Amino acid sequence: MTTTKAEQLRIAGQLPSPKGVALAIMEVCSRDDATLEEVARIVQTDPALSSRLLRKANAAGQGGRAVASVKDAVMRLGMNTVRLLAMSFSLVDQHACGPCPAFDYGAFWSHSLLLGVSAQELCKVVRVTTPDDLFACGLLARIGELALATIYPQEYAGVLQQKLSTEALLEAERQALHTDHLEFTAVILEDCGIPKALAEPVVFHERPEASGFREGSRPYQLLQLLVLARRMADLGCAPEAERHAKVGELMRMGGQIGLDAQAFGALFDGAVAQWHSWGELLRIPTETLPDFERLTETPPQPATPATPDAQAPLHVLVAMGDARARAAIVATLSHDLGCHVTQAGTGGEALTRALQETPDVLMLERLLPEMDGVEVCRALRATEWGRSIYVIMMVESDDPDRVEEALEAGADDYLPQPLHDRLLHARIRAARHHQQLRTAWRDDRAQLRQFMAELALSNRRLEHAAMTDLLTGLPNRRAGLQALEQAWSASTRTGQPLAALMIDIDHFKSINDRYGHAGGDVVLQSVAKTLLSAARRHDTVCRLGGEEFLLVCHDADLRAAILAARRVQQTVRSHPPQFDGKTVPISVSIGIAVREPQMADADALIRAADQALYAAKHDGRDRIFVSAAGKVLGVPSAHNAP
């Protein structure tokens, strides 16, 4: 039997795998006699996992009784789901960054998270399995890529720099590494104990055509759902300029699982909202996106606005099932009427092309294969962008019921079949007139949009200026206190600890006296930089005013806050500012407070930190003091810490 490279690395223990509490949960769950109590007890030893599972259980309850204990959360989610979630969270936490220079870890998890929540939301519509299980599988659906970046950082960087499409990437991986990421995904999912029935569709979601799944079977449905979730993640993570091209295809795929444009839009928006809230909880970056309806709007016009040209050929998309009849009308339109014509043979193709090409006129046969003309018209009219296309429905006869149905679905005009040349000419004349009016309207609108974009930009600049300290570039007092309020609310929600550190430069007045105000300013700028470098990425540093700074430490208990204070003190000490070719020796005093149950709000936390700072100054400066349980105590500083 041949052993693949991924399997060899598994044997050597080199593959990314769950660790710590997640591993313990996996082990317990693999026993036949495991109990929910046992699993809950292990989960409780990890506060971050506990709060994430509580959030998941409450979301899964969909408005039922709120779950407050870990045991109830485990009960509601079920042992298997808890195992899957614990495992995927563990991998997210362990691999937030890594050694491969060309692998964007943040972007990778961001995309994987959106894939996971999209799969979960889709699964609520097409119930092929438990939505929470698909959330976990979605998070791990691309794990093979992360594995290659972790195990072969340099070689894989060379492959990634070529920026290849899926097939070419797989080929390049095989050439450079004699393996590919799909092989790694399969082995890691197996290692994580994900059942084959789920793991296989996950592995094939990048190359659905290679799966060989029988149409309509459960694996096939899962695969379809994951492919759609992947496209949703691609859209959410795409640069703004590329989003438009992805929307049409996505809507068509939504139609395949029975969702009309409106329902699909609501589902997408729901997934994006979940993406943001899980991103915050898992510390994964996420993009701010306009809602789906806005994404379907007219794509941005070219930079130089097109001048209205009455002579520009009318773009007509002809959607007809019968190829010969279609060829005849295409010939009339292009040769006799000078139109630019494109064609579609099915309803699905008509919708995709209409959304991609935004023709001036869509000539839509009512009896189209796959998706009839009425459905296509309704789907188009559900988008702002599709509303601007002039639709002529071709109906089998003048039957008033048929005509009424077409017009009610949103068609602008109709033509009875077989088509009559004179009628066709008259309809196209009306359409051309409509198009000229629309071009003029579009130009006005483009100008208005440009004006609104400029206004939004200058508002953003003003907002930024109002929240930023001009001297140091740090968030100012207002922004800092706002960040603290937000951190307070998050800590209320998640139960995670929260610490505030007030940092004050010692004897700053004498620095000003000795080096002048300009020298003082340089010292403030230098300290601001040093504080940023000493703080963790997710913590907030702001200048409260004068020579006083605030550091908000998320998820930090007293021990972590003292360590942070020592790190700040040490870094300030070892990076003295330079002014006029001279070193300006400085020190800071720090007051720490950690959120305590009796504190009513963020103000109370700041007041406690301020008391501790006051005590540090009073005790002689260059000190760290802590305010805890109503007492203020000194703690050993960085230079005399144990």
Ligand SMILES: Nc1nc2c(ncn2[C@@H]2O[C@H](COP(=O)(O)OP(=O)(O)OP(=O)(O)O)[C@@H](O)[C@H]2O)c(=O)[nH]1
């Ligand atoms: N250069 C400069 N000085 C500032 C700025 N804002 C406030 N100050 C000065 O900072 C000094 C603060 O002095 P004090 O409040 O007495 O504090 P201190 O001298 O640091 O003494 P301790 O905090 O008790 O160690 C005052 O002289 C302010 O004028 C600023 O933006 N630039």
